[in-house]
Amino acid sequence: MGVRLTNVAKTFGSFHALRDVSMEIPTGSFAVFVGPSGCGKSTLLRMIAGLEETSGGEIVIDDRDVTAVEPAERQVAMVFQNYALYPHLSVFENMAFSLRLARRPKEEVNRRVQEAARILQLGEHLPKKPSQLSGGQRQRVAIGRAIVRQPKVFLFDEPLSNLDAELRVQMRLELTRLHRQLGATMIYVTHDQVEAMTLADLIFVLKGGVVQQAGAPLALYDDPDNRFVAGFIGSPSMNFLPTVIAAREGHRVTLQLEGSEHAFTADLSGQAAVGQAVEIGVRPEHFRIGGAGLPVQVEVAEELGDVSYLYARTASGREIVVQRQGSRDRLDGQTVQLSAEPRHVLVFDGEGRRLR
Amino acid sequence: MSPMRRLENIVLTVLTLMAALVWIFPLYWGFLTSIRSEENAAGSVSILPDEFQLKAYLDAIFNTKLMLWYVNSIGTATIVTVLVILISMLCAYALSQIRFPGRRLLYGLVLGSFMVPGQTLVVTQFILMKDLNLINTWAGIILPQLIAPIVIIVYKQFFDGVPKEMREAVVLDGGGEYTILFKVFLPLNWGITTAMSIVTFIGVWNAFFWPFLVVTSEDMMTVPVGITQVNDAFGIHYARLMAVAMLAAMPVILAYVIFQRRVTDAIMISSGVKG
Ligand SMILES: Nc1ncnc2c1ncn2[C@@H]1O[C@H](COP(=O)(O)OP(=O)(O)OP(=O)(O)O)[C@@H](O)[C@H]1O
Ligand SMILES: [Mg+2]
Numbered sequence A: 001m002g003v004r005l006t007n008v009a010k011t012f013g014s015f016h017a018l019r020d021v022s023m024e025i026p027t028g029s030f031a032v033f034v035g036p037s038g039c040g041k042s043t044l045l046r047m048i049a050g051l052e053e054t055s056g057g058e059i060v061i062d063d064r065d066v067t068a069v070e071p072a073e074r075q076v077a078m079v080f081q082n083y084a085l086y087p088h089l090s091v092f093e094n095m096a097f098s099l100r101l102a103r104r105p106k107e108e109v110n111r112r113v114q115e116a117a118r119i120l121q122l123g124e125h126l127p128k129k130p131s132q133l134s135g136g137q138r139q140r141v142a143i144g145r146a147i148v149r150q151p152k153v154f155l156f157d158e159p160l161s162n163l164d165a166e167l168r169v170q171m172r173l174e175l176t177r178l179h180r181q182l183g184a185t186m187i188y189v190t191h192d193q194v195e196a197m198t199l200a201d202l203i204f205v206l207k208g209g210v211v212q213q214a215g216a217p218l219a220l221y222d223d224p225d226n227r228f229v230a231g232f233i234g235s236p237s238m239n240f241l242p243t244v245i246a247a248r249e250g251h252r253v254t255l256q257l258e259g260s261e262h263a264f265t266a267d268l269s270g271q272a273a274v275g276q277a278v279e280i281g282v283r284p285e286h287f288r289i290g291g292a293g294l295p296v297q298v299e300v301a302e303e304l305g306d307v308s309y310l311y312a313r314t315a316s317g318r319e320i321v322v323q324r325q326g327s328r329d330r331l332d333g334q335t336v337q338l339s340a341e342p343r344h345v346l347v348f349d350g351e352g353r354r355l356r
Numbered sequence B: 001m002s003p004m005r006r007l008e009n010i011v012l013t014v015l016t017l018m019a020a021l022v023w024i025f026p027l028y029w030g031f032l033t034s035i036r037s038e039e040n041a042a043g044s045v046s047i048l049p050d051e052f053q054l055k056a057y058l059d060a061i062f063n064t065k066l067m068l069w070y071v072n073s074i075g076t077a078t079i080v081t082v083l084v085i086l087i088s089m090l091c092a093y094a095l096s097q098i099r100f101p102g103r104r105l106l107y108g109l110v111l112g113s114f115m116v117p118g119q120t121l122v123v124t125q126f127i128l129m130k131d132l133n134l135i136n137t138w139a140g141i142i143l144p145q146l147i148a149p150i151v152i153i154v155y156k157q158f159f160d161g162v163p164k165e166m167r168e169a170v171v172l173d174g175g176g177e178y179t180i181l182f183k184v185f186l187p188l189n190w191g192i193t194t195a196m197s198i199v200t201f202i203g204v205w206n207a208f209f210w211p212f213l214v215v216t217s218e219d220m221m222t223v224p225v226g227i228t229q230v231n232d233a234f235g236i237h238y239a240r241l242m243a244v245a246m247l248a249a250m251p252v253i254l255a256y257v258i259f260q261r262r263v264t265d266a267i268m269i270s271s272g273v274k275g
Helices: A041-049 A091-101 A106-119 A135-148 A165-182 A193-199 A217-222 A227-232 B003-034 B055-063 B066-097 B103-115 B118-131 B138-146 B149-160 B164-172 B177-188 B190-206 B209-214 B223-227 B238-258 B260-270
Strands: A003-012 A015-025 A030-034 A056-061 A076-079 A153-157 A185-190 A202-207 A210-215 A239-249 A252-257 A263-267 A277-282 A288-303 A307-314 A319-325 A335-339 A346-348
Touching (some): A003 A041, A030 A041, A030 A193, A041 A056, A041 A076, A041 A153, A076 A135, A091 A135, A135 A165, A165 A185, A165 A193, A202 A227, A210 A217, A227 A346, A239 A263, A239 A319, A307 A335, B003 B238, B055 B066, B066 B103, B066 B138, B066 B177, B066 B223, B066 B238, B103 B149, B118 B138, B138 B209, B149 B190, B149 B260, B164 B177, B190 B223
Parallel strands (some): A030 A185, A030 A202, A153 A185
Antiparallel strands (some): A003 A015, A003 A056, A239 A252, A252 A263, A277 A346, A288 A335, A307 A319
């Protein structure tokens, strides 16, 4: 196992930043911690690095308990959001810094730095100072500094958030490529769910210091455990509507919308009593337009060419976002009928837990 | 440029020139006196050089202990500067980077001592040095001058301003406190260390009050203290006195001419105009 956390907790004074976090990250996988600001993802990453002490629990890296081990001895390398390059040293010396501290032979230092520079296409920049580099190049130097150390685990804390949108997409691809090339375990922190979905083999969604759900990107998308994960993963976000279970026949339940004639149907195998108030969630891309369905008034339509987003309102005033593929007829100001297949209607109880 | 702006510029230039003249005149007058003959020195009121002779300078160099005082001054100023920089830097580093109980209190004390004028402590300091048997010793001259809260404060502000990721990057790279301080933090801005060294050196070079109190032996005096000894049984020799003063000011003036920019920067940093 690459990294295993068992019941890890962190408190700052009386504030619980992380509670009872347990997870397993297989060797060689790309894990992403994602969640809203302040959910504790940086803290968790810093605890794995050893920069933050644990208040409880156990951290195991490569089958070795490192809970009480010094950061430098954990065989992890970290890439910071602000890069934290040494501004007075050249790119070469920045990457060589850890090797020099470890008193590696000159020839080895040279070889390992050159190798990292080759992987990251930094060769021509080696004699430059960080201030003479662009943002993307600085980011690569920061990654190079990590590669040179040949760590068991790479840790990234929002490494792309200081780059512009285009460069971010490019660096995202480079990171994926780098991960394949090195085959090392990588843990990546971001609050951007698109970054999480595109990079990860394994996503951990955090909120309020608690892991909400762990799984492969599409598993989280298709089968979220709770309302938070359902709303967080996917863009634009899932639509939520309050309903009441009006009827049940085997697995098929009828979900009557509040203040509307319309009902959705969904399949539930677990307990769900008729008369129970539940919330349903439908992704914008899963609504069908036309036929019998929930009438909504389209207020704004954003046409992006292939895709368009409709911002609509129900009779009772709830906002609904609908994604439409292909069709180009203008729907601004019109009333349309929305429906969804039962498998695309997710049901959540009063506490936000998913009913299956 | 409008005529109004131009007039304003001229007026401002004239005013600064006048201020500069007021500052430089005593120096100029001292120089004039030093190149006059002793008989003429006290009497002449000409503001132009009316005589040119170097007798007073030769006198100062060969008939006083000025050269010895020079050596003493350079020695104490160098030792004090090196020690002040080293001690203050380490103290500031601990206060800024290391979490230990009493840290705030300690920094409060440093700030507090910054607000107490040195002169108010001079009596207690003197008694302390006497009890330690350090009167008329090098240690007695040097030790009290090692207290430099301003240098600690400047260094602490500098260290506080370094992003914490810089420290963490070094820690992950396998470096300890020594590496963080000497291989990363200080090289980030050598200007701070240069500036603090210049300010401290000039301060010690010019220090008069304490060295004057603690030393009575002429052989251990520094230049500013020695000047007070440049008279003899026949009274004050103005030309010689001024020659000694000129020679005493020379290193500071030279340093200023050579390191002009750095000195102004240094004074600005330590007076908090620029951080
Ligand atoms: N040194 C500290 N002292 C006190 N509280 C802290 C400390 N570090 C973090 N916290 C708190 O712990 C919580 C988690 O912080 P953390 O930096 O891990 O958030 P994050 O998920 O990385 O957020 P962001 O996306 O904004 O970076 C926050 O509420 C933060 O205020
Ligand atoms: Mg963070």
